[in-house]
Amino acid sequence: MKKKLSFLLAVVMAFTFAACSSGGSGNESTTNTETPTETTQEETKEEASAETSTAKSPDNDLVVAMQADATHLDPHVSGNGVSNTVTNAMYESLVTFDADSNIVPMLAKEWTMSEDGKSYTFILNEGITFHDGEPFNAEAVIANWERGKADESLRVYSQTKSWVSAVADSEYQLTITLDEPNNTFLNKLTQVRIISPKAIKELGKDGLAKQSAGTGPYILSERVDGGYTKMVRNENYWREGPKVDTLTFKVVPEDGARIAMLQTGEADVINPVPPIQVEKIEGDPNIQVMNEKGITYRYVTLNKNYTLEDGRKPFDDVRVRQAMNYAFDNEAFCQVVFKGYAVKPTSIFSDSIMYYAEQTPYDLDLEKAKALMEEAGYADGFPVNIWVDNTTIEMQGAEFVKQQMAQINIDVNVMPMESTTIADMTALPEDETEVQMWYVNWSSGSYEADGSMRNILHGDKYPPSGYNTAFWNNAEFNKLLDDALLATDEATIADLYAQAQAIAWEECPWIFLANDNSIMAQRSYVKGLTYKPGGDVVLTTAELEQ
C-alpha cells in the first residue's frame, strides 16, 4: 500500500513540477538574454524583423489586450493613458504627435502663430465627415470648445480653459485666441479630440459611451464594461486607414494571462508587457517585442521639512541630497528591478520629452557620497521612512533604495501602501503631511517640459495644489518655468528649460532613479502600427498579414 501511495505521490509531484517549469520555458531554446537597455526603437524593430517567422493571421480581426479598461468612451470625459489609447481609435484632434514626439498635422493641415503668441490660425482639412455623417469644419471645433466651457467637470474644460475665443474665419479656417502666450498650447491641443456637434447635443456623455461620433478610422460597435470594446473599420475614413475588419480592445488585467493570450494568438498585440515577464516571449519567432523609449521617470522625493528627533532636517541640506544620488547605483537598479528595461536618468525627465537638456549623470561614487554626508554632519546617517505602492515591482524598487542608502548609513524603512491611500496622504498640505521619502514616478502624456516639472517641482505646487512633496522651492527655478511658459521663441524656450533642468539636477530635490522603457509586444504578422514613446499605439493603418 505504501509503495503504491508513494508512486502516486511521485506522479502528482512530477506533474506539478512539469507545469511549474513550463511557465517559464515555453520558448527556452530561443530565449534572448541580451541586455535591452541600450537598444533603440529602430534597432528593436530591425532585430525583431530579422527573427520574424512567416506566420499568418487566421482572421482579419485585430485584438489588443490591455491591462485596464477605458474609464469612459466619451473622449471629453476620460483622459488617462488607457482611455486615450481606446478613444484615439475613434476620435482625432487637430494636431498630434509622431513617433519622435514632434507635433504634426491631423485634422488641421497647417497652422500659424501670431507674433504676440496669443493667436493660432488653423487651416482645416476638407471633406471629412464624422461617424454620424455630420461634416467636420471650424464650427464643429467651436462646438467642442463650447461644450467644455459649459461643463467644468469635463476634462476638455481644463484642456481648453486658456482659450479666450475660437472664431471661424471661414468654413475651414479657425482662429483660437489665448488669454496669454502658452508654449504648451499645441501639446494640450493634441488631447482635445473633436466630436460631432450633433452628437454632443443629442447623445451627451451617456450616449457617447455607447456610440462613437468622431472622425477616426474605427467606429464603435460593441462594448462590455470591464470586458472589451469592439470597433469596425470606418469605410469612409478620410485618409489611408486600417486594413483590418475589426479592432477589439480586451481587458486582461493579469500579466501572465496577457502574455499567454499573445502566445496562443488570442491577442495580436499586448500592452504593457511587465519587465519581469519579457523573457517568456523574447526570442519567440512569432512575437515581436517592442522596447520603446519611455516618458515615465522614477524618483524618490525628499521632504526638506523631515525633522529628526534632535531637530535636524537632513533633507534641507543639499549635500545630503547629493550624497544620496552619488550613493545610488542607477545601472544596477535598472538591471535588478527592471531587468534592463529602464535607463539611467540624464536629466529631470526623459529625452522623449520636448526641451530635454542633458545633464552630467550622478555616477556611483561612494567615497564622494560619504564625504558629503560627513561634511553635512550626517556621517552616522539617520532613520527615515519611504512610502511606496504595494505592487511587487514598486516594493522591489524601494527595497533596492533601502539597500543602497544603507551604504551611507541612512536607515530606510520601507512602508508599502495601497496607491489610493498614498495619493490621499501625499495630498496633505505642508504643515500636516507625514511624507518623508516617496518612491514614485511621473510622466507627461502631452510630452511637455512644463507638464514634466511644474506640478512636482514648482514652489506654487505644494500639496494639495500639486505634488511637490519634496517641498522644494527655488525662486530662480520657478521663474524660469513661468518665463518659459509665456515665451514664444523656440530658442528662448529651450534655453529657459535647460537652465531650469540644470538647477533642479544640481539641487537634487529627489533621488533620480531611472526612466522606464515602454514594453509592448505583437504577433509578427501585425503590420502598420506605430508605437510612440510612453506606450501609445497608433492603429490607424493596422494590417494583419494573411
Place this chain on the structure above:
Amino acid sequence: MLLLSLQKGANFLMSRYFIRRILETIPLMLIISIFVFMFIHLIPGDPARSIAGLDAEEWEVEAIREEYGLNKPIIVQYVDYMVKLFKGDMGRSMKSDTPVTELIADRMPQTLKLVFAGVLWAPVLGIFIGVISAIKHGKMLDHVSMLIAITGLSAPGFWLGLMGIQIFSVQLGWLPSGGLDSWKGFILPSFTMGCGIMAVLARYSRSSMLETLREDYVRTARAKGQKESMVMFAHAFRNSLIQVVTILGLQIGGLLSGSVLTETVFSIAGMGRLLTDSISFRDYAVVQGLLMLFALQYVLINLVVDLLYGVINPKIRLD
C-alpha cells in the same frame, strides 16, 4: 385524515418559519448597510482625487467632491444613500459615470455563468468522492480520494488557473486562455472555480458519512438484514447530508463574491473584478451596491439551506 392535518400543521409552521426568517433579514440588512457604508468611507483614499488624476488642480478635485456630495458629513451621506436605495437607486459610479444598477446588471451574467459552471460539477463530484472514500475507508481508493481533496484544497485558485492556461492553452493549444465566449472557454475557469468546493465537500461528506455510519440506527438497519446499498444511501447518506448542505451553502455563498481571482486570471468581466477595481478607485456607490448584494445573497442562501434542512430531515422544521 390525521396525516393530512399533520401535514397542514407542518405547512403552517413552515410558512410562519419562512416569513419570520424573511422578516429577520430586514434589520440584518440595515445593520450590514451601516457596516458596508462605514467600511468603505473610513479607509483612507479620496475618489475625487482618483477621478481627477494626479495632475489635477485642487479646485478640480473640490468640484468633483461637490458634485458627488462627498463634502457632506458622513451621516448625511449615509441617509442620502439609504433614501435613494429604498427608491431603487443605487447611485452612479464615479469612475465610469454610469448608474450602479446598470453596471451590476452588465457584470452579473458573467459571474453567474462562472458560478454555475463551477457549481454544476464540483458539489456532485465532491460528495461522490467523499462518500466513496467513507465507504472504502482505509483502503487505496480512500487514500487516492483524499489526496485529490487535499491537493484541491491546498492549490490556490489563481495558481491552478495560470497552470491550466500554461498547459492547456499555451502548450497544448486545446483551450482558450480567457473569456467565456464558447463552451471550451468554460472548462478552465469552471475547473479553477470548482476545485476548492469539490475538495471541501469531499472532506466534509467523508467525515460526515463516517460519523453517520457509526450511528446506532445504521447498525440496526444492518442487523435487520437490509441490503448494504440501502443502508448506505437511505440511512447513512441522507442523514450525513445535513452537514454537507450547510457547507455547500457557505461555499456557494462565497463563490459569487470570491470569483474575483478566477475572473482576473481568465479576463472575465464579472462582479468580483468590478468590486476590486471599485475598491482601489474608492468608487463608493459601486462598492456599496456590490457588498449589499453579496450580503443579501449570503442571507438568502442561508435561508434556502435552512429550508432544505426541513426537506432532508422533517424533524427540523418543527423546531
